[in-house]
Amino acid sequence: MNRVLNLAAFNIRVLLGDPTWFILSWALFALQLAIYGSLISRLVGSNLPNYFFFYSIGLMIIVVFESAEDVGRHFVEHAHEGELPYFLSLPVSRSGFLVAQAIYGVVNTLVKVAPPLLAVLFIWGNLTVSGALFALAALFLLGLGITGTMVSLSFIAFKAVDIYMAVLAGLSALLIRFSTVFYPLAIMPNYYSPVSVLSPLTYGADLTRWVLGFDPKYLLNPVLAAVVVTAIAVSTLSLSARIVDKIIEGVKAA
Amino acid sequence: METLSLSKRYGKTDALRELNFTVDEGEIMVILGPNGSGKTTLLMILCTILKPTSGTAKVMGIDVVEEGTKVREVMGIAFQEARGFWRHKPSSILRFHASMFDIDSMKRQDLIEQTMKDLELWESRDKKFMHLSGGQAKRLETAKVLVQRPKLAIFDEPTSQVDLRGKRKIWDKIRELRDQGSTVIVATNEVREAEYLADRVTILHQGHLVVRDSIPKLKDAIAGGDVVEVGFEGPVTDNLVAELKGLGGALALSPEGNELRAKVSRAEDWVPKMTSASYNLGAKISSIKITEPSLDDVFIHFTGKALIDQQ
Numbered sequence: 351m352n353r354v355l356n357l358a359a360f361n362i363r364v365l366l367g368d369p370t371w372f373i374l375s376w377a378l379f380a381l382q383l384a385i386y387g388s389l390i391s392r393l394v395g396s397n398l399p400n401y402f403f404f405y406s407i408g409l410m411i412i413v414v415f416e417s418a419e420d421v422g423r424h425f426v427e428h429a430h431e432g433e434l435p436y437f438l439s440l441p442v443s444r445s446g447f448l449v450a451q452a453i454y455g456v457v458n459t460l461v462k463v464a465p466p467l468l469a470v471l472f473i474w475g476n477l478t479v480s481g482a483l484f485a486l487a488a489l490f491l492l493g494l495g496i497t498g499t500m501v502s503l504s505f506i507a508f509k510a511v512d513i514y515m516a517v518l519a520g521l522s523a524l525l526i527r528f529s530t531v532f533y534p535l536a537i538m539p540n541y542y543s544p545v546s547v548l549s550p551l552t553y554g555a556d557l558t559r560w561v562l563g564f565d566p567k568y569l570l571n572p573v574l575a576a577v578v579v580t581a582i583a584v585s586t587l588s589l590s591a592r593i594v595d596k597i598i599e600g601v602k603a604a
Numbered sequence: 605m606e607t608l609s610l611s612k613r614y615g616k617t618d619a620l621r622e623l624n625f626t627v628d629e630g631e632i633m634v635i636l637g638p639n640g641s642g643k644t645t646l647l648m649i650l651c652t653i654l655k656p657t658s659g660t661a662k663v664m665g666i667d668v669v670e671e672g673t674k675v676r677e678v679m680g681i682a683f684q685e686a687r688g689f690w691r692h693k694p695s696s697i698l699r700f701h702a703s704m705f706d707i708d709s710m711k712r713q714d715l716i717e718q719t720m721k722d723l724e725l726w727e728s729r730d731k732k733f734m735h736l737s738g739g740q741a742k743r744l745e746t747a748k749v750l751v752q753r754p755k756l757a758i759f760d761e762p763t764s765q766v767d768l769r770g771k772r773k774i775w776d777k778i779r780e781l782r783d784q785g786s787t788v789i790v791a792t793n794e795v796r797e798a799e800y801l802a803d804r805v806t807i808l809h810q811g812h813l814v815v816r817d818s819i820p821k822l823k824d825a826i827a828g829g830d831v832v833e834v835g836f837e838g839p840v841t842d843n844l845v846a847e848l849k850g851l852g853g854a855l856a857l858s859p860e861g862n863e864l865r866a867k868v869s870r871a872e873d874w875v876p877k878m879t880s881a882s883y884n885l886g887a888k889i890s891s892i893k894i895t896e897p898s899l900d901d902v903f904i905h906f907t908g909k910a911l912i913d914q915q
Contacts, residue, residue: 353704360700367691436687438653440704441677 354446357437358453361424365458372461375413379466382409398534404564406470408531411555413463414493415526419518421455422500426514429504444595452497452587459493460486476562484561491579492554498586499550505593525549530556534568553578605650605756605787610659612645612811619645621811622659632778632788634798636899637808643791644684646808647760650789651681663756680705680754684761684791686741690734694725694744697733701748719750723773738765746774750781757781759790763797775800795899805899809907823897826905828855830871834864834878835891844887851877862890871896 383406391402398404428434437447467485471477503521506514528542529549535556538546546552547570557575560566569575605627612620620642627633635643648654649661652672661668663675689697698716707715720726723743728736736744742765749757759778763771778801782788790801798805798819805822807814815822823829836844840859848857848866853874856867868874871894882889903909 356700356703364689364691431690432683432685432687433689435648435653435683439651439676439681441673442704443673446673 353440353442354450355453357440357442357447357450358457361450361454362457365454366461375462376465379409379413380469383470398537398568399565403470403474403562404534404559404568405532406466407559407562407564408555410463410467410470410489411492411531411551411558412526413466414459414489414554415496415522415551417459417462418455418493418496419500419522420458421451421497422504422518424454425451425501425504426511430511445591448501448587448591448594451501452494455497456490456493459489463489471562481562485558488554488558488561488576488579491576491583492550492558495550495554495579495582495586498583498588498590501590502586502593525551530570535570536568550579550582553582605661605663605789607646607649607661608659610646610649610661611657612642612649612654613657618811620649620656623811623813625806625813625816627787627789628804629787630782630785631803632782632790632801634802634805635789635791635808636793636795636798636805636903637791638793640810641808642811643793643808644760645811647681647758647789647791650675650756651679651758652676677705678754679756679758680749680752681758682745682749682760682762684764686738686745690732692733693730694720694733694736694740694747695729697744698747698751702751705752705754707751715751719747722777723747723750724770739767739770742766743770743774746777750777753781753784753786755786757786757788759788761792761794762790763792763794771797798899805902807903807906809903809909814906819899819902822899822902824870826897826901827869828867829897829901829905830868830874831895832866832868832871832875832878833891833893833895834866834882834889836862836864836882837888837890838862840864841885841887844882844885847881847885848878851881853877 387402387405387409391405394401425434428437438444440447442450464486467489468477468482471482471485500518503517504514506517526549528545529551530546531551535543535546535552553570553575556569557572557579560569560572560575566572607623607625610620610623610625611618623642623646625646635646637643645654649656650663650668652668652675655669664678666674666678668675695716698720699712702712702716703709717726720729723746725740725743725747728740733741733744742763746759746762749759757778762778763774766774775797778788778790782803790797792798802819804816804818806816815825817825839862845857845859845864848854848864851874853870854866854868858865866874866878875892875894879889879892897905
């Protein structure tokens with residue numbers, strides 16, 4: 351376990367060594383919320399009370415999704431920059447290696463999402479320790495599930511990076527649009543809502559909103575949401591552990 | 605270390621074919637072969653990065669597929685391409701590597717400093733990896749294994765991109781590692797590197813193990829491989845040539861004036877007999893020059909192709 355933590359710490363030091371990306375991420379969040387969020391809230395008006403708050407949580411879900419995507423990309427970059435064979439030669443089990451990647455992903459996500467979350471809760475006068483912790487836990491669980499999905503998909507990049515990038519772009523477009531990230535299930539048309547319940551983001555977003563006290567009539571059942579988010583995290587991480595162990599090879603050489 | 609019928613296939617290409625290969629404890633085994641012969645594939649399987657298509661490989665009795673983590677605890681590899689981290693400094697890369705292999709934290713810094721000095725990396729300790737020259741990056745790759753001092757040390761073309769002076773240093777450190785008790789495998793396509801390092805050589809060609817033995821035995825296996833040039837004080841007579849032919853062991857004798865050129869399998873056996881026969885016939889010898897076959901000649905002998913042409 352010590353080696354797994356050591357490996358995770360090494361990657362995290364690299365991550366924290368370049369704070370530019372975090373600052374950019376926070377700035378983008380603030381900009382999006384200040385301009386688009388506030389304007390769209392006026393348009394939505396009375397159809398959905400407190401849409402600005404709804405939207406800001408949705409934006410956080412996007413940050414979590416993109417951070418988890420980063421972990422998959424980071425994994426692929428390791429392979430293409432020649433670092434993956436080195437990591438795979440270290441005395442850490444393949445599942446330990448994956449855990450180290452997941453820890454890296456969690457830190458990456460928390461650093462990107464925690465300050466905006468705290469800021470939003472503070473501005474809305476909704477900042478409590480328990481609320482913030484439960485919301486972070488929900489976002490953390492969702493992040494793990496997306497990380498597992500992205501690492502599972504990364505083996506595609508070992509065959510063709512272009513296909514991997516295309517799959518990633520397509521997947522993110524579909525998962526975000528067909529979800530409750532920006533619009534609640536309750537007001538969606540019938541032809542749209544059945545698809546949205548297939549997106550893991552729907553469950554992560556609604557669970558986080560419920561934890562933070564958003565009107566439950568616009569949200570999925572929180573128990574169902576918690577169960578689905580946990581199940582996705584466990585199953586995708588198990589799948590990615592299997593893929594790392596059985597399929598991925600570090601380098602091809604003749 | 606041993607492999608049994610080890611094969612690796614990439615699509616329709618066989619990188620390794622039914623390889624049976626052993627390395628004895630405490631020896632330096634050099635794997636010699638041109639690019640594409642399967643050297644790197646073999647090493648990648650041994651260090652558990654690649655999985656074999658069929659067959660088995662064991663390191664110190666531990667199966668590389670079944671117990672990969674245990675294998676990785678006892679082995680260290682210096683890759684063909686230096687595996688660094690672009691924004692890290694050499695010293696931090698070595699510190700991380702040492703910590704992953706549980707090198708005593710009290711000794712770690714001294715060991716790293718000494719290894720970096722030995723490999724002339726100390727002056728570059730504060731440069732980022734991306735600013736190192738190709739040779740420096742390659743020496744850093746070697747330094748990882750030297751700091752680690754694993755029971756099985758693997759070097760994949762350890763001196764490619766390294767200048768002559770640096771090559772000598774790396775070779776000496778690899779031999780030192782062997783003397784300290786490590787078993788060493790070196791893959792190379794450089795004949796000089798193989799000659800300098802090898803206790804035994806394995807020749808790989810197109811995924812096949814062609815031959816495996818010590819360098820002297822491989823050279824002796826070439827019939828007529830040793831060339832002996834003998835200078836006499838007088839002309840070489842037909843009588844002397846006939847007498848030398850009668851000794852056996854020489855595949856060809858070519859007299860020319862005062863000189864005789866002989867192709868023999870084992871010069872160390874033939875020369876004493878030749879000097880004795882010449883003395884008995886009153887032919888005084890003024891010089892003897894023995895030229896052994898090179899490993900390139902050995903490669904040609906066993907594969908029918910020159911190593912250099914295969915690159």
